[in-house]
Amino acid sequence: MEASSVEYHPRTMSEQPADLDASPALAGEDVVTMDKIVALCKRRGFIFPSSEIYGGVGSTYDFGHYGVLLKTNVKNEWWRAMLSERDDIVAIDSAILQHPRVWEASGHLAGFTDPLVDCRTCGQRFRADHLGDLQCGRKPSKHPGETEECSLTDARDFNLMFETTVGPVKESGSVAYLRPETAQGIFINFKNMLQFSRKQPPFGIAQVGKSFRNEITPGNFVFRTREFEQMEMEFFVPPDDAARWFEHWLVEREHWYVELGLRPDHLRLRAHDPDELSHYSSATSDVEYLFPIGWSELEGIANRGNFDLTQHAEFSGEKLEYFDQATGERYVPHVIEPAAGADRATLAFLVDAYDEEIVERQGAGEGELRTVLRLHPRLAPIKAAILPLVKKDGQPELARELHHLIRGRAGLGMVEYDDGGAIGKRYRRQDEIGTPFCLTIDHQSIEDSTITLRDRDSLAQERVPIEGIAQEIERRVNAPWSTPKLSAAATTGAAS
Secondary structure, three states: OOOOOOOOOOOOHHHOOOOEEEEEOOOOOOOOOHHHHHHHHHHOOOEEEOOHHHOOOOOOEEEOHHHHHHHHHHHHHHHHHHHHOOOOEEEOOOOOEOOHHHHHHHOHHHHOEEEEEEEOOOOOEEEHHHHHHOOOOOOOOOOOOOOOOOOEOOOEEEEOOOEEEEOOOHHHOEEEEEOOOOHHHHHOOHHHHHHHHOOOOOEEEEEEEEEEOOOOOOEOHHHEOOEEEEEEEEEEEOHHHHHHHHHHHHHHHHHHHHHOOOOHHHEEEEEOOOOOOOOOOOEEEEEEEEEOOEEEEEEEEEEEEOHHHHHHHHHHOOOOOEEEOOOOEEEOOEEEEEEEEHHHHHHHHHHHHEEEEEEEEOOOOOOEEEEEEOOOOOOOOOOEEEEEOOOOOOHHHHHHHHHHHHOOOOOOOOEEEOOOOOHHHHHHHHHHHOOOEEEEEOHHHHHHOEEEEEEOOOOOEEEEEOOOHHHHHHHHHOOOOOOHHHHHHHHHHHHO
16 A cells, blocks of 8 residues: 555555555656766665775776666576577686787787877866867866867877786786676687587677776766676677678667667667778677667677687687588688676666656645656566564564565565665655565454555555465566556657
């Protein structure tokens, strides 16, 4: 049963007050901003600035409890799409530190650079090719170089790889690099994976892991950071089939985001222009999302040709090719690469889920603003919250018993016990976390072993038996779902 922010006393179902009406806070408008997302993430324990008690470190963030759960669900859904639903992809987890020759062969050591300029006046550094999008260090309304005070240096190449040393003494250690992408760990293991997996092209190798890039101008919260997590898959195919598989993965990867709740009108596939393409790529397209900062890349799908395997074969002296025993043909496979960011995907799901609406009890005036994360139930950090209405009359004990009964159930996900504060405030807290279902224990629960099941999106409430509730929540979490924001937008469009 939905409640206002003031605590009320338990009643039987016949005595329940009228449910809250809900209406969009701003009909037809997307109310989300990056500032609101940052504030919500801090307030509800999703994401914090790293080393905050020491003043922070530029563009580094720590994920709190709910952020860990959300991003883990995003990664698990990616693994599900890559492994559980297919039989032509295998998994790997390669090392972050790799032989320096890896980065020579890949071209990162020589060519993984951005043009950098310094301002002698304010001391800040800027990407020379992004000056028109950046703010002057002293006059944010201007761009670097637009004021008489600005004194920019000539542009110079800045390598984006973090350099370190391997060995006990820095002076005598070997130079190494934190990997700027996970893909090369897949390519250098192609031979190993081919031998043990009993696969043949077309087949893929998938990986999720941390990468590091010494970005000159990171920003926009976790959209661009120096330490980030990637979800990459390299799909090895016969050369003549590369174009067909490229088109296949364009469709598959865009569909993944839609299936998990992103609004289709906030997604697009953008093909790279010829001058954007990497020298080894014959075709690349980005899955882009309409963030509050504008259209920005979520994932890139590239036809990389045979560049990577050929380069590593040349630099290592190992043959990285496939021999087809049926035809007697020997060839270096071409590679289709869908490469996504776990942090960016998590941010996109947060942005798309964010909503505000006015909730009010009928006849009670204006009501209050409800902030809610309309996350796909499979992505939600907490699937169900168990709430005793009051801390007496045996309700906390029954709620605890229910919590122990259903937590850790395979296929259900995380459930949470919450008895802190008035029931209305707890509902609001769970709304902001994105919890799709609340199970409320009240006086009637003690009498007849039923509970009130509250739906996050519709605010619908129904009385259901405690027996079988775990299976019911699991069924609802895995049922087909689409964001109510689509319906609201359609209604607004029809009205206009």
